[in-house]
Amino acid sequence: MLAKEARRAARQWTDSAARHIPGCVGVVLHGSINWLEDGDVLASTSDLDLLLVMEDGFELSQRRKFLYQGVMLELTHMPLRDLQPPEHVLGTHYLAGSFYGETVLWDASGYLTELQNYVTAHYAQRRWVERRCRSVQEKIRGGFPADPSWPLHRKVTAWIFAAGLCSHVILVAGLANPTVRMRLAATQRLLADLDRLDIQEELLGLFHSRELHKEQIQARTDHLGQLFDMAIPLVHEKYPFAADITPSGREIAISGNLQMIHQGLHRETVFWLGASFARCLQVITEQGSEAEQQQAEALMQTFLDDLGVGTPDRVLQAHGRVLQQLPRIWDFGQWIMDQHPKIWR
DSSP states (O other), rough: BBBBHHHHHHHHHHHGGGGGGGTTEEEEEEEEEGGTTTTOOOTTTTTEEEEEEEETTTOOOOOOEETTTEEEEEEEEEGGGGOOOHHHHHHHHHHHHHGSSSSEEEEESSSSHHHHHHHHHHHBHHHHHHHHHHHHHHHHHHHHHTTTHHHHHHHHHHHHHHHHHHHHHHHHHHHHHOSSSTHHHHHHHHHHHHHHHHHHHHHHTEEEEEEEHHHHHHHHHHHHHHHHHHHTOOOOOOOOTGGGHHHHHHHHHHHHHHHHTTOOHHHHHHHHHHHHHHHHHHHHHHHHHHHHHHHHHHHHHHHHHHHTTTTTHHHHHHHHHHHHHHHHHHHHHHHHHHHTTTBOO
């Protein structure tokens, strides 16, 4: 489907449904759709993310995913107060891109349109690009602690997401989309254009995936499918990532991985592969039978053995190495900003 068709479907859903949600005062295109031209193709393995802005006192229960006119819409929500002041949004890596350009689909508050205009005007100014890169680093340092007492799935999550955010420093510095599942594929494209694929190798090193072979990733992708099949019937709404452990989430993870493998980006699949392994393992550990737990743990163990982090201590050590590399990642970001023709002072 073309991006313009997907945007049209999002607007139609907004007009027919979002305007009638109690407390909702606006809808904003959120995520990768904002980086596509009208004639670009929205991949079948991609969602279209919508941010629902809510008045104080109103909220939605969880993220939701559903198919609407052939587009997989994913809904998240945020209080209007969390988008104030405009400088906060402009300096936050996961928010600024959602207000850069024509992204507001509906604005009953009047504020979202003003915010969009402000962010768009200052988006490429060097001090704000640097501030967004620092917001990523702050998230790495403060958002993913590693506690030795945690179960294995939480240790893996802390490491995988901390390592994954290092790629966001690179993408934000290059005014590129800090995408989620495809982040390492995006850094590969950006760094290839800059003739700095050596930086990509360092990013892959944080995941211990530099030496992985295509056949290993294909096998682990098959294993992930088995984990999804066990976890989907067990998951319920209390999990913050419940919207990803669904048949549609399985399709996106498995088909998306296979697509990347066929493109020669098998090493770059490890972020979403690891994140999905950990999420499925959590569900099965907490809700599954003893036999299911043993099978899930064995599949996770094979994945971690491939990466050379097959013990909980090694996972914690891998997390520690991410933190040690942050100054180097920051220097890479500074170099990228220096090269970018659209960044201004």
